[in-house]
Amino acid sequence: MGIIGATFFATVFILGEETMFEVEQQAVEAKIRSFFAENDIPQVELKWTAIPFSGEWGISTSFFAAAAAEAKAGKSRGVPVPLRAQEIAEAAQKSLEGLPGFSRGEAVKGYLNLYFSTAQVTQRVVESVLAAGSRFGAGNPRQERVMVEFSQPNTHHSFHIGHYRNTILGESLARIVQFAGFETIRASYPGDLGLGVITVLWAYEKFYKGQEPQEIHARGQWLLKIYAEATNLLTAKENETPAEKAQREAYDAERREMYRKWDAGDPYIRQLWQETREWSLEELRDILRMMDVQIDEWFFESEVDEPSKRIVEELIARGIAEDERPAGPVIVKIDEKLGLTKEKYRTAVILRSDGTTLYLTKDLALAREKFEKFQVDRSVYVVDNRQSLHFMQAFKILELWGFKQAEKCHHLAYGFVSLPEGAMSARRGRVALFKEVYDEAIARVLAVIAEKNPNMPQEERLGVAQKIGMGALAYSFLSVDNNKDMVFDVNDALSFDGRTGPYLQNAVVRANSILRKAEAEGAAGEAFTGFGDDLTPHEIALIEQMSRFPAAVQQAAEEYRPLLLASYAYELGNAFHSFYHAVPVLQAENPSLKAARLQLVRAARVVLTNALWLLGVAAPETM
């Protein structure tokens, strides 16, 4: 099979088949369906998996469900389900004799295992990979538009490792959903107003005006220091003297006055706010650049503040919200509206009694903008799990309000990140700042390069170190399921051994190295005549793993879980490293074997690169 075969399979793949073996699976399934019909077996759903722990390659299904359905229908004749499942498996196997694409079948313990004809299927997988290249694994275009909202740090603060978890999770999810075939919009929603912001503004204006450092990150971090100091000045202490108390209260009055002026649009305060806000945003943009994240839409809290007030009026007018002003705030009694007897969504406050907005108010306005202006069908919010109630309330209110997209709003909650010493606290100066971790990562990688690859030209080292350092960090965060709390330990996060980003990058680098050498010795052009049936187990394992990639992408996108791809990527990298160790490529026994293995290495590099991209990890040429 040459060009024609490659084109044929690539076309099939692009047009309809998303998970590589749908064609085979459907052919087998059709046969089993008619076998069921002929033998009066209930037409239950068949679930297909790879054959586990066989070292061989194929697809598998079980017949427990069919046997159980028979028993329920009173047709079991007293045969226990497992035995009957095995009977069905054996009979099904007989009915499938001679099916093209498979070498043999076996019925064992109620399962039917169908082994692929390796030469044919290998050919097909490798050709599909090489034909699709960077699009291998991508899903067919969907009609739905998905907005992923992530990276919502507060301005007048500095970006720490907790913000990093949010951002890498959101970016990876956005890449996965996009690659799976959905039109995807990345949205960022920085918190640029509120008391925390004003606190920094107050202290800056009063004590530090004009003293800011010029370097972007130093300046961002400097704002965080101001925040910590200011909070300290404004917090009541034990045993404080009357003079201290008076001082603190005077400061607080100044701060409140500044908030009032900001709200009233005082030009001087607004100007000061704009300028300092921009410092934070500059730092944020630079960090997103380091992470290779491109935000499509920026929403700011300050921009939805006014629109959100009008929404409250609408909700009151429609009887969804109740106005208790001036004695109380504007509320939505969600449980009551839903007729719930136990408290679950509770009562939400959507406007303060003084008429100013809350976080929830603004999220309602933002949601409406997403639905109406951007016409999104699904909206994913990557926000830490302490805000679960907030989003449960927000989505329910949207539903009461009549937005049908509300049911496709999803809060992707993740556990918060703490340090070995305890929770991060800006006030105590106990914060792992992203930029510090980044610098540390670079330094560590440079040290490893100096030790392990001293021949690497100096001018290449920094670029490689950035990719490896960021790869290690990204993978360490994404390989923990998002709903689990995490303790950030630099040594774990920046480990380069074992199940890590660098391990996977190293697999790509090793593939590059083989291909580079092949190129240099002129072997790259040698005719590839196809794969034989005598593939080694390491080759089969590698190809099998590659064939699973499209399905892994779809599952990760459906479940909103980058972790699945982190696990997948490790399995693939592991298969490649084992192959690399055990199977000679450039030293293969004969030219046709060598050409076939070179194809395999090319394909493996493609799939590894695609999988890593979805995790926000870039592989360098060498390392």
Add this chain to the structure above:
RNA sequence: GCCCCCGUAGCUCAAUGGACAGAGCAGCAGCCUUCUAAGCUGUUGGUUGUGGGUUCGAAUCCCGCCGGGGGCGCCA
């Protein structure tokens, strides 16, 4: 009191109804004149917090309990 999340090997984590609960780290034993040893191979280590239930089949689903974290009318 109510709600959400978590509890799996010494440590960090996978496996969300299917076959023997898997990796990494740490430990132990091997493998670099051969495509990058950031690697490979072997090995030690588990009554899946606990008690019931549903099911042919449960780490996974349901109920109770224990332990940890978070949240609950005018913070974000």
